[in-house]
Amino acid sequence: MxxxxxxxxxxxxxxxxxxxxxxxxxxxxxxxxxxxxxxxxxxxxxxxxxxxxxxxxxxxxxxxxxxxxxxxxxxxxxxxxxxxxxxxxxxxxxxxxATAVYTNRGDDTPPQTVVAAEQAPIAGGEPEPIVVEAFDPVSPEGVRNFLRRYQQQFGDLQVDDVIFYRTYVFLTRALPDQPHREQDWSFRGGFSTSGAPDARTLDTVTVDLATVDVDRLAEVLATGPGRVGLPSAKVEHIFVRPDSSDDALVSVLFQDQDERTGMIDTRMDGTVVDVSRAEGR
Structure with missing residues (x-):
């Protein structure tokens, strides 16, 4: 071709x-x-x-x-x-x-891994293992688990934007007491930084994840495949980000085994604002 x-x-x-x-x-x-x-x-x-x-x-x-x-x-x-x-x-x-594979802008410091799960004492001289809890980030339970762990890690639920994938979560937020700098993070049972901090505009709009109605989101996740015309589709990712309005936007992307996609956009309270059906459906 x-x-x-x-x-x-x-x-x-x-x-x-x-x-x-x-x-x-x-x-x-x-x-x-x-x-x-x-x-x-x-x-x-x-x-x-x-x-x-x-x-x-x-x-x-x-x-x-x-x-x-x-x-x-x-x-x-x-x-x-x-x-x-x-x-x-x-x-x-x-x-x-692969956020743990490389660092950005010449930073030779390995990515920081924060593990919240309890671990057994490590014998002297042995490396401390990374504990990764199995979870499904694009399920209601996975979203709730992430929000709980996020609150524990950062002390709030503010984020610039966040994407829930099938096996991990990727997000960006401001550094503590440094609103002009931002840090990318990934979450796979524990939080790891991705690269070095970067510049951030002071007027960056953030999202308060505390306003996510997970119960309403669960309804979208359950009924979404049928609504986009792909009954056998699975959730590919959930993207939460600021919107031009006063509220944030939650976009749920569905994909079936033939790689056809459809998307549903909602507000944080679960109100559906747009349904993009698969082409030809």
Whole structure:
């Protein structure tokens, strides 16, 4: 298949989200300045084709070990995409998932891992193990567990934005007493920093996760596949972020085994504001 043909394929919501994740990584490593980052992210969120998404990350440096990790963990696509499109999609996942593999902007300090679970005493000279509790972040129970642990870790429920994936949670929040700096974190049973702190505008709008109505969210998670026209679909991710209105937006992305997607947007109280059904459904 000619390389230019896949570039014309229509982009899915998950393609846009994963490209944004790669832009996040590039910004965190200093490859993009704030203006470039904001401009490209805005373009990624409205991109129509895979070619448009690929062009937004084509000039970014992608560490080979992250690309290799993505190739090993990501199933081969049903349709062959161009090399750049594959890199944009696959490595975006690795950039977010492999937060313990690398550090940003030349910081040689290993990511900090905070473990809340009780551990047995460690014999002298032995490394302390990382305890990861099994949980499903995109289930109501997983969301409740995360909120409880988040409150314990940070003392509040404020966040710039947060994405619940199937096996982990990725978030950004301001540093304590430093509203002009932000830190990316991942949660896999314990909290780990992702890269070095970065600049943050003082007018950044935050989200109060205490206002999430998990019971109403549970209804959306349960009924969503049918509402988007994909009865066998599963939750791919839950994205909570500020919105142009006074309230935040919760976007739930559903995907079935044929990689068809649909999305439901709600307010924090569970009020549905938009349903994006799968194409042709």
């Amino acid at each position: 000619p390389e230019r043909a896949p570039a014309r394929k229509r982009a899915r919501d998950i393609d846009r989200a994963q490209t944004c994740a790669l832009l996040d990584a590039g910004y965190g490593e200093g490859q993009l300045d704030p203006a470039e980052y904001q401009n490209r992210t805005a373009q990624a969120m409205t991109a129509k084709t895979l070619g448009e998404l690929a062009s937004l990350v084509a000039d970014l440096q992608i560490p080979e070990h992250l690309a290799e990790a993505a190739r090993e963990s990501t199933p081969a696509p049903r349709t062959r995409l161009s090399g750049r499109a594959v890199a944009a999609i696959a490595v975006a996942v690795a950039a977010v998932c």
